[in-house]
Amino acid sequence: MSVEIKNKKARFEYEFLDDFTAGIVLTGTEIKSIRAGKASIMESFGVMVKGELILRNMYIQEYENGSYNNHVPKRDRKLLLQRVELKKLQKKLKDKGLTVVASKMFINDKNLAKLRIHLAKGKKLHDKRSDLKDKDTQRDMDRAMKR
Numbered sequence: 001m002s003v004e005i006k007n008k009k010a011r012f013e014y015e016f017l018d019d020f021t022a023g024i025v026l027t028g029t030e031i032k033s034i035r036a037g038k039a040s041i042m043e044s045f046g047v048m049v050k051g052e053l054i055l056r057n058m059y060i061q062e063y064e065n066g067s068y069n070n071h072v073p074k075r076d077r078k079l080l081l082q083r084v085e086l087k088k089l090q091k092k093l094k095d096k097g098l099t100v101v102a103s104k105m106f107i108n109d110k111n112l113a114k115l116r117i118h119l120a121k122g123k124k125l126h127d128k129r130s131d132l133k134d135k136d137t138q139r140d141m142d143r144a145m146k147r
Contacts, residue, residue, distance in 0.1 A: 014120035024105075025078040
C-alpha cells in the first residue's frame with residue numbers, strides 16, 4: 001500500500017522554479033498517522049531557520065493509539081536536504097517573492113516518508129486565468145481526438 005498525499009492547489013497558486021526531494025524528521029506516532037493517510041500539506045511552507053529548512057503548517061492528525069506519546073498536529077518539522085541544496089535554497093529565498101512549497105508527500109521504497117518541495121514564485125491573477133484557459137483548450141482538444 002503506497003501513501004501519496006498531494007497539495008493540488010500548489011501548481012495553481014505558484015509557478016515552480018526548482019524541485020527537491022527532502023526527508024522529514026518525524027516521531028513514531030507521526031509516521032503511523034502518515035501511513036494511515038491522515039495528513040495534509042495544503043497550507044504548508046518552508047522557512048530557513050539557522051541554516052536549516054523547517055516546514056511550517058503541515059498537519060498530521062494525532063494517532064488514535066498514541067496515548068501520552070502523541071504528537072502536536074501542527075508543529076514545525078525539520079526537512080533533510082544535502083548541504084549544497086540547503087545553501088542554494090538559502091540564496092534563492094533572499095530574492096523577493098520566492099518561497100518553498102510542498103507539493104507531494106509519499107513513502108519511498110525504503111519505507112521512509114519523503115516530501116517533494118519546490119522553490120516557487122506566486123502567480124498573479126492573469127497567470128492563473130491563462131493556465132485555466134490552456135487547461136480548457138487542452139481538454140477540448142483531447143475530447144476531439146477521442147471522437
